[in-house]
Amino acid sequence: MGSRRARKTGEDVMASFGRFIRLALGAWALLLLVTAVPASAQQVNPTASSVKEQQLLQELNRIQGRVSIPDQRSGVLEQPQGREWREFRNVTLRWIGGIAILGMIAAIVIFYLTVGMVRLEAGRSGRTIVRFNGFERFVHWLTATCFIVLAISGLNITFGRPLLLPLIGFEAFSEWSQWGKYAHNYLSFPFTIGVLLIFLMWIAGNIPSKVDIEWAKRGGGLIGHDHPPAYRFNAGQKMIYWIVVIGGGLVAASGYALMFPFYGTGIEGMQMAQIVHSIVAVLFVAAMIAHIYIGTIGMEGAFEAMGTGEVDVNWAREHHSLWLDQQKARTGPNDGQPQPATAAAE
Amino acid sequence: MARMKFLCDADRCIECNACVTACKNEHEVPWGINRRRVVTINDGKPGERSISMACMHCTDAPCAAVCPVNCFYTTADAVVLHSKDLCIGCGYCFYACPFGAPQYPKVGNFGSRGKMDKCTYCAGGPEADGSKEEYEKYGANRLAEGKLPLCAEMCSTKSLLAGDGEIIAQIYKERVMKRGYGSGAWGWKTAYREIIES
Numbered sequence: 001m002g003s004r005r006a007r008k009t010g011e012d013v014m015a016s017f018g019r020f021i022r023l024a025l026g027a028w029a030l031l032l033l034v035t036a037v038p039a040s041a042q043q044v045n046p047t048a049s050s051v052k053e054q055q056l057l058q059e060l061n062r063i064q065g066r067v068s069i070p071d072q073r074s075g076v077l078e079q080p081q082g083r084e085w086r087e088f089r090n091v092t093l094r095w096i097g098g099i100a101i102l103g104m105i106a107a108i109v110i111f112y113l114t115v116g117m118v119r120l121e122a123g124r125s126g127r128t129i130v131r132f133n134g135f136e137r138f139v140h141w142l143t144a145t146c147f148i149v150l151a152i153s154g155l156n157i158t159f160g161r162p163l164l165l166p167l168i169g170f171e172a173f174s175e176w177s178q179w180g181k182y183a184h185n186y187l188s189f190p191f192t193i194g195v196l197l198i199f200l201m202w203i204a205g206n207i208p209s210k211v212d213i214e215w216a217k218r219g220g221g222l223i224g225h226d227h228p229p230a231y232r233f234n235a236g237q238k239m240i241y242w243i244v245v246i247g248g249g250l251v252a253a254s255g256y257a258l259m260f261p262f263y264g265t266g267i268e269g270m271q272m273a274q275i276v277h278s279i280v281a282v283l284f285v286a287a288m289i290a291h292i293y294i295g296t297i298g299m300e301g302a303f304e305a306m307g308t309g310e311v312d313v314n315w316a317r318e319h320h321s322l323w324l325d326q327q328k329a330r331t332g333p334n335d336g337q338p339q340p341a342t343a344a345a346e
Numbered sequence: 347m348a349r350m351k352f353l354c355d356a357d358r359c360i361e362c363n364a365c366v367t368a369c370k371n372e373h374e375v376p377w378g379i380n381r382r383r384v385v386t387i388n389d390g391k392p393g394e395r396s397i398s399m400a401c402m403h404c405t406d407a408p409c410a411a412v413c414p415v416n417c418f419y420t421t422a423d424a425v426v427l428h429s430k431d432l433c434i435g436c437g438y439c440f441y442a443c444p445f446g447a448p449q450y451p452k453v454g455n456f457g458s459r460g461k462m463d464k465c466t467y468c469a470g471g472p473e474a475d476g477s478k479e480e481y482e483k484y485g486a487n488r489l490a491e492g493k494l495p496l497c498a499e500m501c502s503t504k505s506l507l508a509g510d511g512e513i514i515a516q517i518y519k520e521r522v523m524k525r526g527y528g529s530g531a532w533g534w535k536t537a538y539r540e541i542i543e544s
């Protein structure tokens with residue numbers, strides 16, 4: 001105990017001596033500085049080596065440093081590239097989206113007015129064949145309803161301010177957009193599941209094959225009375241399938257990057273994600289408008305496939321002849337002779 | 347009317363963070379949000395500089411341009427403000443802002459954003475000046491009381507200047523002239539498309 005105390009006292013002495021030395025040195029240094037300043041002030045330029053804003057921006061297109069607050073992401077001081085993103089969001093995207101969607105609608109209207117609905121040439125046979133089972137239809141409509149809500153709420157973010165806001169006013173538009181945002185965020189999950197299920201359950205029928213080339217060469221038989229052969233899915237449907245799978249995958253991935261800010265992305269990542277998300281989304285909407293058209297008023301007998309799940313045998317013969325042959329081979333020759341058109345149940 | 351701006355004289359900033367603290371206290375800024383922060387560039391190296399940064403109240407503000415619900419407005423003093431009643435918390439202003447000013451309180455599930463919060467230049471919001479509602483949503487409205495933003499008022503080295511753009515630019519120019527150096531008005535080119543010749 002005694003020796004420790006002695007050591008402690010020794011340390012105290014040493015410390016106070018050290019303090020004295022430091023004080024003396026400090027005073028001496030200060031004296032030097034004070035006398036030296038007038039002489040050296042002209043030569044010292046503290047900014048000679050200092051960081052320069054423009055130089056930093058040119059090097060990295062952003063300026064980043066250290067912050068002492070917990071939010072480390074606020075260490076990015078400046079990133080002017082938001083300007084390019086703004087240009088994309090306010091100008092480029094509106095052009096892309098406007099042309100894609102209005103162009104598609106215009107093309108469909110012109111097509112409908114000139115060519116009209118693709119009719120069942122042989123009329124209805126009155127006998128049906130199962131095309132999509134209950135689970136397939138459930139997945140389709142799950143994805144479809146989510147898609148429609150997502151599309152409307154998404155288009156609202158891009159086009160609502162110039163188109164809808166002036167009509168309904170700030171408060172109503174904000175309220176509507178707020179609900180749109182919630183719907184957009186939450187329905188993304190069932191939509192993603194739907195896309196995933198679509199990918200898995202229909203992949204077998206959607207691998208491109210030689211038949212598709214022939215089908216595409218004959219323009220899918222859209223014009224005239226041509227009916228190129230096709231298996232369960234023709235080349236046009238395969239295109240829709242891959243648009244849904246790839247487009248859906250892209251919007252889901254980019255959308256989640258935006259929904260979970262800073263999980264693996266920085267600000268540039270989120271700007272890129274928004275660009276990918278919005279371009280894919282408007283093209284997706286345009287493609288789905290065509291899909292909705294051909295599945296409803298565009299083709300006689302097509303809607304039933306996703307409605308009741310059963311299509312007329314004559315519809316199957318005209319649009320999916322090879323598929324019908326496969327089905328017949330599986331179930332036996334009981335559908336050998338379709339009824340003539342006159343026998344269709346009116 | 348004045349054209350209000352911020353100017354941080356980086357050669358004077360000592361990174362004391364008084365501006366950050368003053369701001370948080372004055373406006374009772376929610377936990378996790380910093381309307382102002384001090385960023386140190388080249389920390390510990392020769393030529394290190396600290397810059398206090400918040401919303402710069404840009405000319406032709408990008409946040410206002412990209413907002414899907416048009417919730418931003420510019421006051422007669424050219425201060426960029428927004429309405430939290432209209433804001434839907436989409437995050438677009440944050441993508442567009444060059445200074446990382448907009449922040450969102452984390453509400454609900456995943457990273458979902460609440461109403462955006464940012465520096466108001468101590469000028470409140472669309473509610474009646476000095477009202478309780480205004481204070482709760484946006485913090486104090488010092489401008490309406492004839493006072494300047496507290497961050498600049500409290501700056502220990504008078505590095506951070508707030509006030510009419512021409513006047514603070516003049517002060518800065520005089521400083522640069524007198525001391526013989528200046529690393530420029532950080533952010534001015536991006537925010538106001540102008541630089542202060544020094």
